[in-house]
Amino acid sequence: MVTTANNQRVLSGMRPTGRIHLGQYHGVLKNWIELQHEYECFFFVADWHALTTHYDDTSSIHESVWEMVIDWLAAGVNPGSAKMFIQSRVPQHAELHLLLSMMTPLGWLERVPSFKDQQEKLKEKDLSTYGFLGYPLLQSADILIYKAGLVPVGEDQVAHIEMTREVARRFNHLFGREKNFKDKAEAAIKKLGKKNAKIYNESRRLYQEQGNQDALDKGRALLESAQNLTKGDLDRLYGYIEGSGRIILPEPESLLTAASKMPGLDGQKMSKSYHNTISLREDPKEVEKKLRKMPTDPNRVRLTDPGDPEKCPVWEWHHVYSDESVKQSVIEGCKSASIGCIECKQHIINAVIEEIKPIQERAKEFEQDSALVKSIITEGCEAARDAAEETMLEVRNIMGLSYR
């Protein structure tokens, strides 16, 4: 696997779908909030991605973007730890997408499972478009432009990360084979100093002759702490150690986010398109109303009918919100018909209201200070553009497109 010193960088994006609901909060946002303390994180609003399926009506994008950003902030994504930005304000993503499109075989895009799936699912839309076919490649550009090492995504996106790795490999193969690569790599090894050069050469030999992964890790660790090498030399040595050319775009890995255990209010996956959500900024009265209406075990018609939590969508919510003792009492009470469903749901109603209360308080502050929200995003966009431009300078250069 080809990763480099930058592999501690995390990148992830979310389409602007407006206010965040509990499914997204538990499935994605909480994970982001944890990651921001451990890694350098870039999180962005994928507004161009929204166009790939909703190009015919762009009227709600603007509002959706800001609503979503307010929820990120309110939920605890911290601008001091993570850079937050909007994709279309970093036009370098489009430039890299275009360049990569030149060398990406059509078959790779047609084979991505989401291509056919989504076309089937969204039958009412005409998705035989250029933009829709290319959307996984746009995602590849999003990732590669930051040289991100880790990409937190759900199961449905793993194929896109796989394709991103192939795209990176192809790019590196095409453009990492500079003239005199071997001489340049050997010269770079000398710059490591005698002792480190020896370790590097030994690691390289062990990896290439025996596939020794530890040796590869050791060699890479050495490069990570190497002080006096240029970026170009480092890219060469990362490639040389494993027998490839210079690595310009490192391959990312997906960081699989465990599927949220929480279904929607009807037992299906919680999703805006199913109208079964509770949003983070839902009025507590509405939370109560929605949860009370939730279907339960269909065999429990009357209070005196015993039920089975395993057949009840409410039970899934207990997995998210209730501790062991509450869960135990629900199992017993339900099976013996000694508690009613309203009583059972009350635990969840209380827990959800409790959970969203501090988020709603913070959201209010951001709602009232849109200048603050905008300046956080402006700063994030600037940082993202700097990082993206750094990669593009290299990419243009190595492709022979620098005219200065």
Ligand code: TRP
């Ligand atoms: N395609 C992702 C989705 O629909 C969003 C996304 C766009 C993304 N670019 C990304 C996620 C880059 C991770 C990395 O959910």
Ligand code: SF4
């Ligand atoms: Fe579902 Fe709880 Fe009613 Fe049992 S008591 S059917 S778990 S809501």
